[in-house]
Amino acid sequence: MPKSTFQWGNGVVTGTFVVDDDAPVRLVRLVAGAALDDGPASDAAQPLVEVFAFGQGHARANLRYTDSAIGDRLRYSRHTASRHDGWEQVVIEQVDVLTGLRVRSVLRCADGVAAVQGWTQVVNGGVERVVLQAVTSFASGAFTSAGDSIADTDLLSGHCEWLGESRWERQPIRGQAGLVDLNLPAIHPAQDARGRIAITSRSTWSSGERTPTGIIENRRTGAAWAWQVEHNGAWHAELGERVRGRDGELVLALLGPTEAEHLWSQPLAPGESFESVPVAVAVGVDGWQSAVEALTGHRRALRAQWPLPGGLPVVFNDYMNTLMGDPTTAKLLPLIDAAAAAGAEYFCIDAGWYDDELGDWWDSVGQWLPSTVRFPDGGLRAVVDHITAAGMIPGIWLEPEVIGVRSPMVDQLPDSAFLMRDGVRVSEHARFHLDLRSVDVTKHLDHVVDMLIEEFGFRYFKLDYNITAGAGTDLDAPSPGAGLLEHNRAHLRWLEGTLERHPDLMIENCASGAMRMDYAMLSRLHLQSTSDQQDPLLYPPIAASAPVSLLPEQAANWAYPQPGMSDEEMVFTLCTGMLGRLYLSGHLDGMTDTQLDIVREAVAAHREVRASLASAVPFWPLGLPGWSDPHVALGLRTADQSFLTIWSRDASNEEIALEVAHLRGSELEITNLFPTVDTAPAGWLTTWSPRDGVLRVTPRSSSPAARVLRLRRLT
Numbered sequence: 127m128p129k130s131t132f133q134w135g136n137g138v139v140t141g142t143f144v145v146d147d148d149a150p151v152r153l154v155r156l157v158a159g160a161a162l163d164d165g166p167a168s169d170a171a172q173p174l175v176e177v178f179a180f181g182q183g184h185a186r187a188n189l190r191y192t193d194s195a196i197g198d199r200l201r202y203s204r205h206t207a208s209r210h211d212g213w214e215q216v217v218i219e220q221v222d223v224l225t226g227l228r229v230r231s232v233l234r235c236a237d238g239v240a241a242v243q244g245w246t247q248v249v250n251g252g253v254e255r256v257v258l259q260a261v262t263s264f265a266s267g268a269f270t271s272a273g274d275s276i277a278d279t280d281l282l283s284g285h286c287e288w289l290g291e292s293r294w295e296r297q298p299i300r301g302q303a304g305l306v307d308l309n310l311p312a313i314h315p316a317q318d319a320r321g322r323i324a325i326t327s328r329s330t331w332s333s334g335e336r337t338p339t340g341i342i343e344n345r346r347t348g349a350a351w352a353w354q355v356e357h358n359g360a361w362h363a364e365l366g367e368r369v370r371g372r373d374g375e376l377v378l379a380l381l382g383p384t385e386a387e388h389l390w391s392q393p394l395a396p397g398e399s400f401e402s403v404p405v406a407v408a409v410g411v412d413g414w415q416s417a418v419e420a421l422t423g424h425r426r427a428l429r430a431q432w433p434l435p436g437g438l439p440v441v442f443n444d445y446m447n448t449l450m451g452d453p454t455t456a457k458l459l460p461l462i463d464a465a466a467a468a469g470a471e472y473f474c475i476d477a478g479w480y481d482d483e484l485g486d487w488w489d490s491v492g493q494w495l496p497s498t499v500r501f502p503d504g505g506l507r508a509v510v511d512h513i514t515a516a517g518m519i520p521g522i523w524l525e526p527e528v529i530g531v532r533s534p535m536v537d538q539l540p541d542s543a544f545l546m547r548d549g550v551r552v553s554e555h556a557r558f559h560l561d562l563r564s565v566d567v568t569k570h571l572d573h574v575v576d577m578l579i580e581e582f583g584f585r586y587f588k589l590d591y592n593i594t595a596g597a598g599t600d601l602d603a604p605s606p607g608a609g610l611l612e613h614n615r616a617h618l619r620w621l622e623g624t625l626e627r628h629p630d631l632m633i634e635n636c637a638s639g640a641m642r643m644d645y646a647m648l649s650r651l652h653l654q655s656t657s658d659q660q661d662p663l664l665y666p667p668i669a670a671s672a673p674v675s676l677l678p679e680q681a682a683n684w685a686y687p688q689p690g691m692s693d694e695e696m697v698f699t700l701c702t703g704m705l706g707r708l709y710l711s712g713h714l715d716g717m718t719d720t721q722l723d724i725v726r727e728a729v730a731a732h733r734e735v736r737a738s739l740a741s742a743v744p745f746w747p748l749g750l751p752g753w754s755d756p757h758v759a760l761g762l763r764t765a766d767q768s769f770l771t772i773w774s775r776d777a778s779n780e781e782i783a784l785e786v787a788h789l790r791g792s793e794l795e796i797t798n799l800f801p802t803v804d805t806a807p808a809g810w811l812t813t814w815s816p817r818d819g820v821l822r823v824t825p826r827s828s829s830p831a832a833r834v835l836r837l838r839r840l841t
Contacts, residue, residue, distance in 0.1 A: 226252020
């Protein structure tokens, strides 16, 4: 067929695809807006799909997951557009004649959302066995149109670790540590660059090292694309450069597990198939924040299948800076009363409730039976009844994917119930890792969950996950990475089954804080603990950056006021929980009435915010924060009002200039949402300049301080 193009989208995002008879299908443009009629799109070289298999490596040698021999040979077969439950979908089919592989690219976009979700299906239609090494879920050179330069683009990416989550950085894509200009069109016009900017996450902490979210921004035009890998295991993302005329073509490739990074390979006998993990790319037209806005819309479309039961309640959890895994009846009862008095609606008993040894429980978990030593009078049931009598819904901590090496369950489950390597159970930090592919495992976990719900009345689970699984399992798997991928998918099926059996259950996603902050998990679960960080001064950059990676209505930010804090210190930590899900902790039972009044005021203020959370869009008046920035800010905006949290961590009382671009040109009513003026330890000075859209705030405190402001447009 002669070269042609077709366009597909939903009216707010449009993809342009090039089809011809001597090249694979390419996605050459991905823009916000309706179908385009302004002439041909730039003829990007990057194929829509890359497939690597043993004996079928690169078409030309390089280190990237682009320019694969199979991807280069794919040829268009057909495409079919359809509509399903508020999503537009297109399936583009291609064939590799040499191997017989049939490749389907599935792309879909939700109504009104400028984002595309995609994955790849590979079917072996040939007569020989093929062993896959890597399959892209998305690959495109649509990020540098004609006239654009890679030198105009930046990459925003996030670093993570325990207690230091969501640390974002910006780097030029064309630069010393990026894609340097090799002058390839002049000296090697037929050879692409071999290097890449690679971002990789290993094992089962999908955000344990890097966030599965990133952003490409063109500084000159303001065009931006935010991407996310929607997988609860290993993944890989990379940027590379291909030659296109006189200009370099910037390529983004998104993948699940690969052979080189994750020991993943998947054999396909004739007739067998494989499906890659889903990913998404969102489009903005006015800088990186507009792309995050579009990605926020996509996340809400994913969440629609699993609505939040009971709205967005305030949860009190007894762990952080409070009982720290040492609950007893004597400690819990006064804490329950104080949490209820402060306005909490759920009360979650955290780790330790199963421990009869009063502290030495790490390597003995897995049976999940309530301790009789910790709860001597009436057992755990009496504590739960006290929570219910106080007007709150009871919750419980659980780490379902592990068995401690001293647990009685070690001998009650067969080896097939555990992830295995070379006949040995995978062990980390004195715990074995369960294999959710096993029927024995799902029966055990279903029994535990159903018992806790039916016998005790728990309606909230904090599901934690404090070890990783390494490369995976080679038991009943062709490779460790393939075994791990199937375990990951079985884990999601188990979660879905749990929610289907108990539709009123609310589940918190936790993994040593936010070590598994991805939209495989978060499309199903209800809220995400954003960190285990215990220092209130270190939490603000984590809380402020969290909405790049997850919805505001899922971002559970800890607030842990203590009796020994000053009023200003209490306000500071309470402000951290405000523009997300207020996740309350602290020794409230030891507070004075005046101190408890401050907590009550924070809960009341948060209730005003949460009415808007599920429709709010995040914005960052100071940009994404650095870890040690003295001033940090996060905003949420709706059609009629905006909320803004400002943390001043250095007590310098210097003026802070905050850009609030969406309110430029408007007169504003600015009020203190929390603390209110009459209870504030010290008032802050605010000045609004409608002409340049800048809010100037001057703290007035001798210590670190924070405030939450409400901004309402008057004109």
